[in-house]
Amino acid sequence: MIEARNLTKVFRDKKRGEIRAVDDVSFTCRPGRIYGLLGANGAGKTTTLRLLATLLRPTAGGATVAGFDIVAEPERVRASVGFLATSTALYGRLTARETIAYFGRLNGLSDAAVAARVARLADELDLHEFLDRRVEKFSTGMKQKTSIARTLVHDPAVLIFDEPTIGLDVMTARNIVRFVRDCRTRGKTVIYSTHVMSEVEKLCDLVGIIHHGRLVAEGSLAELGERYGVQDMEEIFIRAVGADGEEAA
Numbered sequence: 001m002i003e004a005r006n007l008t009k010v011f012r013d014k015k016r017g018e019i020r021a022v023d024d025v026s027f028t029c030r031p032g033r034i035y036g037l038l039g040a041n042g043a044g045k046t047t048t049l050r051l052l053a054t055l056l057r058p059t060a061g062g063a064t065v066a067g068f069d070i071v072a073e074p075e076r077v078r079a080s081v082g083f084l085a086t087s088t089a090l091y092g093r094l095t096a097r098e099t100i101a102y103f104g105r106l107n108g109l110s111d112a113a114v115a116a117r118v119a120r121l122a123d124e125l126d127l128h129e130f131l132d133r134r135v136e137k138f139s140t141g142m143k144q145k146t147s148i149a150r151t152l153v154h155d156p157a158v159l160i161f162d163e164p165t166i167g168l169d170v171m172t173a174r175n176i177v178r179f180v181r182d183c184r185t186r187g188k189t190v191i192y193s194t195h196v197m198s199e200v201e202k203l204c205d206l207v208g209i210i211h212h213g214r215l216v217a218e219g220s221l222a223e224l225g226e227r228y229g230v231q232d233m234e235e236i237f238i239r240a241v242g243a244d245g246e247e248a249a
């Protein structure tokens with residue numbers, strides 16, 4: 001479970017001044033559900049996810065993740081979360097197996113537990129073909145699958161995916177979308193950020209539309225379609241964002 005309450009992050013930038021990257025955002029993600037955070041570039045998706053993963057401290061408001069407070073109990077939050085960031089660097093000299101095992105040991109897993117998790121994740125993500133090859137020669141898709149396996153090695157209850165299909169070919173992107181759906185089936189709490197409308201339609205039980213740091217609309221696809229009088233996610237998005245622009249003007 002993730003519960004964000006009035007989550008706010010203000011950056012102070014020398015040139016741009018005060019940036020309200022995340023502005024009074026509240027939402028709930030439940031186990032066995034995929035929450036889609038949909039927004040354009042710069043909308044505040046990554047900042048929201050970094051707050052939940054305790055990589056940033058909120059300016060105001062807060063959140064609980066798997067029952068733990070992100071400010072008071074960051075270590076316990078981190079132990080319960082797998083966070084796949086967009087900018088994941090892998091060590092080129094390690095193999096995929098070594099990469100996953102390394103992060104397993106960092107998370108306190110025994111050698112036996114690591115071996116079991118590597119085998120499981122290799123099945124689920126289809127890693128066998130390149131499991132014992134060095135990461136430096138991998139394609140973007142192979143790297144992304146290795147990053148996902150590394151992120152989930154400790155089998156966390158809460159999964160945070162930040163635009164996981166960005167830059168991937170169609171087949172690899174489909175595999176990753178299918179994998180995320182399987183995570184829901186296994187009862188994980190999943191939050192998934194994207195700017196790709198069709199991924200929201202395929203994956204998400206609940207959608208939050210974020211624009212200039214604010215959650216401007218939230219609901220299931222059906223609910224949002226009814227509210228805005230259109231069925232297509234792209235139309236819903238344009239109307240939700242447009243309505244916010246008018247209010248702000």
Ligand SMILES: Nc1ncnc2c1ncn2[C@@H]1O[C@H](COP(=O)(O)OP(=O)(O)O)[C@@H](O)[C@H]1O
Binds near residue numbers: 019039043045047
């Ligand atoms: N560390 C930072 N310092 C200053 N501004 C930042 C920082 N991180 C993000 N921002 C700004 O916050 C806003 C939201 O960014 P981000 O959360 O990365 O959006 P998204 O992931 O939706 O593209 C943008 O205006 C971005 O430039």
Ligand SMILES: [Mg+2]
Binds near residue numbers: 045086
């Ligand atoms: Mg981002």
